Amino acid sequence: MSKGIPKRSEDYSAWYNEIVKRAGLAENSPVRGCMIIKPYGFAIWEKMQKALDDMFKATGHQNAYFPLFVPKSFLEKEEEHAEGFAKECAVVTHYRLKVNPDGKGLIVDDNSELEEPLIIRPTSETVIWNAYRNWIQSWRDLPILINQWGNVVRWEMRTRLFLRTSEFLWQEGHTAHATEQEAIEETERMLGVYSTFAEDWMALPVVQGLKTETERFAGAVETYCIEALMQDGKALQAGTSHFLGQNFAKVFDVKFVNQDNEQTYPWATSWGLSTRMVGALIMAHSDDNGLVLPPKLAPIQVVIVPIYRDDADLPKIAEKVGPIVKELEDRGISVKFDDDDKYKPGWKFAEYELKGVPVRLGIGMRDLENGTIEVARRDELSKETRPMEGIADHIEGLLEEIQQSLYDRALAFREENTFSVDNWDDFKAQIEKGGFVAAHWDGTVETEAKIKEETKATIRLIPLNSIEETGECVYTRNPSAKRVIFARAY
């Protein structure tokens, strides 16, 4: 049993913070709003990166790197984009400090003011499209399929580890295409990649859809997103993919000659997914005993804890464990044999539970005599004693089972917490209770704003697969063609 983690049911927010700290994922930094990602947390992010990067490569993308600094004039070019990000930009105005002549410390050297301020990128559309001007001449240069792994800064008023930090790590894909159709297909393809990642790797069921005008990315023609439901009934945007039309091509004067020898603007997309997903992972599966990780993203999938009284027994156990470790590793399973004698088994059990290691094996002298091994699974907190014979096969299957089981559980939770609501009183009551609320909406920005004002719920998305169904707007009773998903969100 874990010591001193607040209960999810009593204080979700405190529970979340404790998991992040106690599992060694991240901690606060001296700079407000920024976080220190610790090795274990970063290992999870690296697993995410690897899975995504492979999928990006498999869909024809290449990685590149663009600078951290964006000239202010670049950011200004696309009007909506500029307005959208203006409020949260860190600005570099000087390039030098000097020793304070009046005493100790350093002060900004006034003689080092930049002619043009540099913005620390909140996203990279502008620098990238400025570069694309030189990269794109002919239809033969297209498509350009680039992804970048990096950091961005959005000066947030209020932050939470992983979920919203002023600086965060992410990937941003930026593509250019000859036709509108091709760009839209790319936007949808990458949304599909994100969905697959969320569901197959994170064991997190998501709904795919479109953002409303209000929630759309600043500068996009259309924003697609995936939304997931967290255990406290709040929604979390898990990834976004934008169809940018020709907006950035036009303002950066990027043109190409098409097959009919005409000067044409290319069509753009951009798509991103961030370290916020580590937060999503925690909130989706973890429990009052700590983190619960899906096997596919767990830095350690199997931990083996030796149990012995006499120091002389450890080598005997180790001898038996060696081949098991090898057999598991040969199957691509990451294993840790924790033979550290500074901690005792009970402590280790609790520790690996806190860290969400999917499978724990316990092996002691009793097992050596009986040819058995104890197998414990983190998701169900259950354990059983099994024959050592064929244990690798069993574990391989068990990891798959756990991965699937976490997904099934999360899906069942989402289904139990998705409600169709048709009148305003029910709507308000349900939003208060939490969950996804599917309701009719008259399609106007005004109604959306009023609903948000009165209930704090926003339209998370207009689902892609929603069935056409005529109805009346839950707020205005005006006609509506389909339901949209409302929720309170992170």
Add this chain to the structure above:
RNA sequence: CGGGGUGUAGCGCAGCCUGGUAGCGCGCACCGUUCGGGACGGUGAGGCCGGAGGUUCAAAUCCUCUCACCCCGACCA
């Protein structure tokens, strides 16, 4: 920026109201016994009580000012 809270040992906290030589738990170091769900005993190290000023014979404690962080809201991935 509003509202609430907290700064005392590495971590978590008590002490403050009612000023009088800074304490508890965890962790840490060493010794011994332990080891199948966060072991136990013994010994020991560790703190200008967030910062500045004031009141007082005397301030962690009272007063003023400041800084930082956390939580709730407005902004947002």
